Amino acid sequence: MPIRNDAALDFLLTRRSRPAKTLVAPAPGRAELIPLLTAAARTPDHGKLEPWRFIVVEKAAMARLGDLTEEAGVRLGKSEQDIAKARGQFDLGQLAVVVVEIQRDSPKVPALEMTYSAGAVCLALVNAALAAGWGANWLSGWMSHDRGFCEAAFDLAPNERIAGLIHIATEGAVPPERPRPDIDALTTWMDR
Template identity: 50%
Template sequence: MMDIKALAPNAAVMDFLLTRRSRPVRSLKAPVPTRDELAPILTAAARTPDHKMLVPWRFIVLERPALQRLAPLVKTHGTAAGVDAQKVENISGFFGNANLVVAVVCAYKDCDDFPRIEQDLSAGAVCMAMLNAAQASGWGANWLTGFTAFHKGFLAEGLGIEGDDYVAGYIHIGSEGATPQDRRRPDIDAITDWVSS
């Protein structure tokens, strides 16, 4: 007979999860994690639920020179696509003013026996895990998307992403310039149904 043991509670982790708060992108500054410091964050993010172990995601680490190269491409592709000028300016700034961004790419894998959305959900879970891992490591972090996550022209020219793949999230990581106040959170009772029979 198998000996079943309960996991020991980890109050520190639970407290972190109950109080975590994304940091505004504009407040993130240098220094940023080194490659050695980023490696465990990426490793933690990759320990994400992944049905059939397809690994339907990959990482593109964008350092400051790459981000500054991408900023004008945001304007070129955004303007051509008719994206609101203020949104284009904001997103261009998110690239051009950043010091380190990890693009989590949803990289679809062929699998006929379950829907593709499971790969999308896994890529989203990677983004959340990376956000938490960065903050648990003492860095400020934020998860953004915007039109550049899905615009095929920008993805191909800027990041070399082809086909149906897209960016599930741009995870901005850096030193905290400011700690924001918490925001209003959902009323758990209002969004929870208990089904007992």
């Protein structure tokens, strides 16, 4: 008979990301962040490749990233609204962890499984932050897919890309519950 962990199951059934724009100071310090990164790094990783790494963006670096976002938006011909929205995550941000996907050469592990692993790290980090009492949100945005921005902002290598920007700080407002997927409509049961 399996041993249930009701507290963990209840957390997973009721977890709710916090909108990044509602996160306020303080953010976790380095000592508080290490256990969260450690929890995220326990993500299943086929082949033990660790096809991801972390870049911690502290408050002092946010303004530079906002400026780089604006420059990228102008270069790409984005609207003022698109630029302002994308820049806002840095203008308002207290702390973010950039989860960088690394595509490694592997004869055994397909590239897509490395992408899945990086995405799993993002969700694990959000869940670890929420479980630790912080507000957290997984964002990306058009700038995180722009090579010029990625290289200027984070010095990413050609085999690296942003899987997510995980904003972590203090919850400023409790978000309303949102509609959840209809499990019956999404589930097919096969018995033969």
